[in-house]
Amino acid sequence: MGSYYFTETEGKQAHDPLFIGKTNSNSNKLCSSPVEDVKEPVIIGAGPSGLAVAASLKVKGVPSVVLERSDCIASLWQRKTYDRLRVHLPKQFCELPFMGFPNDFPTYPTKEQFIEYLEDYANEFDIKPRFNKKVAQAEYDCTLDRWRVKSEGLNGEMTEIRCRWLVAATGENAEPVTPKIEGEDEFGGSIKHTSLYKCGEEFEGQKVLVVGCGNSGMEVCLDLCNYDAKPSIVVRDSVHILPREMLGKSTFGLSMWLLKWLPMRLVDRLLLIVSWLILGDTSRFGLDRPSLGPLELKNLSGKTPVLDVGTLAKIKSGDIKVLPSIKRLKRHAVEFVDGKMENFEAIILATGYRSNVPSWLKEGQMFSEKDGLPRRPFPNGWKGQRGLYAVGFTKRGILGASMDAKRIAEDIERYWKVDKT
Ligand SMILES: Cc1cc2nc3c(=O)[nH]c(=O)nc-3n(C[C@H](O)[C@H](O)[C@H](O)COP(=O)(O)OP(=O)(O)OC[C@H]3O[C@@H](n4cnc5c(N)ncnc54)[C@H](O)[C@@H]3O)c2cc1C
Numbered sequence: 001m002g003s004y005y006f007t008e009t010e011g012k013q014a015h016d017p018l019f020i021g022k023t024n025s026n027s028n029k030l031c032s033s034p035v036e037d038v039k040e041p042v043i044i045g046a047g048p049s050g051l052a053v054a055a056s057l058k059v060k061g062v063p064s065v066v067l068e069r070s071d072c073i074a075s076l077w078q079r080k081t082y083d084r085l086r087v088h089l090p091k092q093f094c095e096l097p098f099m100g101f102p103n104d105f106p107t108y109p110t111k112e113q114f115i116e117y118l119e120d121y122a123n124e125f126d127i128k129p130r131f132n133k134k135v136a137q138a139e140y141d142c143t144l145d146r147w148r149v150k151s152e153g154l155n156g157e158m159t160e161i162r163c164r165w166l167v168a169a170t171g172e173n174a175e176p177v178t179p180k181i182e183g184e185d186e187f188g189g190s191i192k193h194t195s196l197y198k199c200g201e202e203f204e205g206q207k208v209l210v211v212g213c214g215n216s217g218m219e220v221c222l223d224l225c226n227y228d229a230k231p232s233i234v235v236r237d238s239v240h241i242l243p244r245e246m247l248g249k250s251t252f253g254l255s256m257w258l259l260k261w262l263p264m265r266l267v268d269r270l271l272l273i274v275s276w277l278i279l280g281d282t283s284r285f286g287l288d289r290p291s292l293g294p295l296e297l298k299n300l301s302g303k304t305p306v307l308d309v310g311t312l313a314k315i316k317s318g319d320i321k322v323l324p325s326i327k328r329l330k331r332h333a334v335e336f337v338d339g340k341m342e343n344f345e346a347i348i349l350a351t352g353y354r355s356n357v358p359s360w361l362k363e364g365q366m367f368s369e370k371d372g373l374p375r376r377p378f379p380n381g382w383k384g385q386r387g388l389y390a391v392g393f394t395k396r397g398i399l400g401a402s403m404d405a406k407r408i409a410e411d412i413e414r415y416w417k418v419d420k421t
Pocket of ligand 1: 068077393
């Protein structure tokens with residue numbers, strides 16, 4: 001109760017010109033924010049997941065407020081992806097609810113086409129996010145029976161929104177993971193995460209080490225080859241590489257279809273036989289396969305198989321070298337765990353991303369502090385307590401986010417209607 005009255009008074013003061021000088025001089029920004037009470041659900045993040053929830057609510061007649069830290073929708077796609085990126089799965093598996101891709105888009109739309117689709121989607125459902133609003137803290141206040149969401153604007157000014165429903169849509173890829181490597185200060189060349197990589201032009205003629213062999217790492221290697229750089233790839237773990245297409249169908253689409261009739265293990269076996277026929281034995285090139293099949297592994301650990309778009313051919317031809325884990329960096333050189341040493345001019349970290357939910361959401365139940373993902377596994381992780389929801393944390397891409405979004409909208413609609421009567 002005490003804390004409520006304290007911040008309520010401060011909220012009022014922040015709107016009062018007589019008090020502005022006083023509030024600005026307050027060093028504790030989180031306590032001195034102007035306060036806005038909203039009836040609408042508040043969605044944090046204007047990526048595909050946040051847009052999907054806003055649209056699904058809109059279709060049910062429920063308005064929403066969307067807060068986005070960046071100055072555009074889908075900032076991951078617009079700001080942190082490489083130029084040659086296309087959606088990895090066929091377009092029918094990357095659609096948001098209630099609006100398909102245009103018919104004249106190719107099966108695998110380019111990044112620009114995907115962004116165009118998302119812009120059209122936001123316009124179609126009249127979604128107008130509040131940009132440059134980075135949520136710094138969200139906490140449930142049981143006295144008020146409301147979520148208190150504090151966000152920071154461009155100039156560091158804090159505002160508070162109070163709402164009944166809070167949807168976390170900040171994504172599994174909110175922050176780049178950049179592991180610390182021994183000797184990195186000594187290296188001297190450029191070390192950058194894939195979120196900063198645009199194209200291979202700047203690396204023409206250079207020896208580049210790509211760390212990580214997921215879809216991004218493999219594709220960046222291919223891009224580097226196409227710009228006459230000399231890439232090598234660090235492969236630490238076993239990895240499933242599958243052709244993007246099998247028997248004239250997308251591997252993903254074919255897997256989904258087979259899963260309707262056959263158990264997962266059998267589908268995995270079929271996928272591995274066809275992959276072997278098309279790609280050969282990948283372990284001959286230093287790419288060992290995990291003991292679990294690709295679908296079972298994805299299901300149990302969330303680890304996505306690599307859908308090959310031409311990188312494997314470059315590995316086979318020797319244009320891309322496969323190397324083991326890094327032991328340490330030296331001046332323009334890398335020492336590997338097998339004791340070998342090689343010179344490199346640049347390093348690209350294809351080491352993935354992580355959720356940032358634990359940094360801003362103060363709640364101990366729904367999300368794990370460890371990985372920032374819902375504790376309850378798919379398909380049950382979308383709903384928490386006291387009006388808290390999660391969208392886009394299922395490790396199932398846009399398809400998973402769309403499923404979450406529809407469930408969340410249905411759930412909120414029920415309470416929204418009760419409130420209205
Ligand atoms: C290179 C790459 C290729 C991919 N290709 C595919 C694909 O082909 N198909 C597929 O299904 N999936 C793909 N994915 C996975 C992909 O990330 C998504 O499916 C999709 O972008 C997830 O959308 P999202 O809205 O959940 O997260 P994001 O797209 O990451 O959006 C989250 C938004 O939240 C904002 N945000 C974060 N923190 C805060 C905060 N504290 N306050 C306010 N706003 C915040 C971010 O700025 C961002 O705009 C790919 C991912 C990558 C990295």
